[in-house]
Amino acid sequence: MLRAALADGTAHRRSVFELFARRLPTGRRYGVVAGTGRLLDALEQFRFTEAEVAWLRDHDVVDATTADWLADYRFSGDVWGYGEGDLYFPGSPVLVVEGTFAEAVVLETVLLSILNHDSAIASAAARMIGAAGDRPCIEMGSRRTHEWSAVAAARAAHIAGFATTSNLEAGRTYGVPTSGTSAHSFTLLHDTERDAFTAQVESLGAGTTLLVDTYDIGEAVRTGVEVAGTGLGAVRIDSGDLTSLAHQVRGQLDALGATSTRIVVTSDLDEYAISALAAAPVDGYGVGTALVTGSGAPTSGFVYKLVAREDDGGSLVPVAKKSTEKISVGGRKHALRRLSPTGTAQAEVIGIGAEPADDGNDRALLVLMVEGGRRVQRESLEDARDRHRAAIAELPPAARKLSRGEPVIETIVQQERTTP
Template identity: 80%
Template sequence: MTTALLTDHYELTMLQAALADGTAHRRSVFELFARRLHAGRRYGVVAGTGRLLDALEDFRFDEAAVAWLRENDVVDGVTADWLGDYRFSGDVHGYAEGELFFPGSPVLVVEGSFAEAVVLETVFLSILNHDSAIASAAARMIGAAGERPCIEMGSRRTHEWSAVAAARAAYVAGFAATSNLQAGRSHAIPTTGTSAHSFTLLHDTERDAFTAQVDSLGVGTTLLVDTYDIAEAVRLGVEVAGTSLGAVRIDSGDLVSLAHAVRHQLDELGATGTRIVVTSDLDEHAIATLAAAPVDGYGVGTALVTGSGAPTSGFVYKLVAREGNDGTLLPVAKKSLDKASVGGRKYALRRRSPQGVAQAEVVGIGEPPVDDGDDRTLLVPMVRGGRRVHHDTLEDARARHRDAVAELPAPARRISRGEPVIETIIESPEEHP
């Protein structure tokens, strides 16, 4: 299926006017970045890069799409013909998936003709804004959870395909599994799930429900114990499955006190290896309050798939350089008071101490910043001459994310509100004669 119509009408009206006056073929550089982080966040997480590159490969105005554009007078005949032959032939550099970003980070740099690059704006922004918002929230939850695993289970709280993308983004940031089967099929993410309250209510007694589940799934299953009385359900669960019962799940109530009570009861019953999993509208703050409770894992839904209060990353896609009449590349910038951009093609590195601790995001204009020997280059080639050259796996992204978080200074791990954990430094070429 083509991704070309996952765009806004004005992308094509700009294209039409630029084709008409001859500026459409000017060499241009677009940059995707965030002016600021969501209020109180210490860093952001790049996610969706793989999906973006897939979307670019499928970005073709096929016969049906072009016919629809003609029939609805979206573009004129010349523009429709141009779109029918569209193939991106430029270059894309970007922060690899799992990497961290800060205000002003040039997360994606797209170079090509104005015509080729401008029509990619909406689809690129829609993917990276959504997936990076989910991954950024997920990273905070993983930080609060420590070594305890988190399971993504928010499918019913968002659009059906957003749910698949959310599961993928959460996995990049360190979630262990998802409840979404399409995410499992599409992205090879581990899936998990046992039963809901409806299964217990279906049966004449809670014992019948537990017996049916254990008979079908084995003693290692997870029993949901808060349909009626939790203490009685825990007793029944161990009676039915034995002391090798895999886990119990608590989905309501005061989770801290209940976790302590259930742990004590399980231990008294001899089920010392039975794990306790908690759900119930968890976010990073709720997970943090459970840090001292005897909890073995978290199931997270609504807060995760809505970005825990920040459903978008605030990315914008701006023209930062374009070809002048003499053929040179000229910096251009938006000068709006609260939406200004910085002109010029960007390069970036993560400045680190000799001990490998991140100190700053350094962005060079027109040329790469100087590496003092301890720094790390951030932009990697993704597309060259229209051909995809970046093929990282999700496991690559997960490993990169772990490494990037590990090099941050200690305040980054706090989930309390605060400023970005490192500053962004913009360097102009004249600073390095």
């Protein structure tokens, strides 16, 4: 597209691209925006190296004109987007990119890959946090996904409320708090379970978490308390009927005087399994596979479409795809979250070509992130976590249901009014 557009002169037309989802994953009531910080980092670094341009040229992907253009590439446009941690619904203009066609179109893959992945993880994580209530969740999915996706997943899960991650690179790169436990291999390495527990406690202290289901759980709990004392930090159960085992272990710990020792459960948990454990004496959940695969929705379904472009007279005109099943709505979008007088979300209001009418209780959703090619927004993960908590708190009670349902608020589109 770039090569042809440069050749016919249309590459430099002012254009507006929009990143949005036509629908939520089946049965989901809301989605969570995550990856925005990573996206802005990627945009700042988006360059074509000499070696990359040479490869494209050698393989006839680009011609000399396109190669020269790529070698000098710098994004000089504007980017607006939903704040990281906020929620989105069908049609929400999660990201709006304004620039020339050429400079905006080459960003399609990087923008979609980051937001589709991270938002899918955060959306699943939010459901798990809702099911967990006040109990903390630990992200433990690194071994179930691509090595760099694992780092991004830990960051996205933290935005949606996960307390810690076992991925140390996510701690180093993004400052996500880290925690973890030993594996069965550590116990099996030693001649006895007591030897393994002794080595762990002597190295890490009594506040460590002991894995107690390698052999006999009851014996392991007894041995753990004998080795660490009643101040043992936690025990982890990774198999079996977690509900009944949690009751059994809690009773045993209390009888041994380890009343403050916490119980952490793992073993292929998802939001439904976490919900089923609500009445069990569990103090925390370690979640892996379901989280890093989006719990059944591994992508957010975002698309990146041209919605307006410059005409021969220099004016921006709406453009839209009209195919039956994949219709897009032309025109530059603006968005508000309509709130009731008590602060409950009622609708996603999208204005085309102009800000939608504000009824006095609305919250603007689009934030300027890049202006004239210069990044103007930098936020911490805590900022995104705070925004997410506030956005979740706005939702009506039906949003907390794990059963399949329709989006919890409707999307209202308001066309720009023109004077006859």
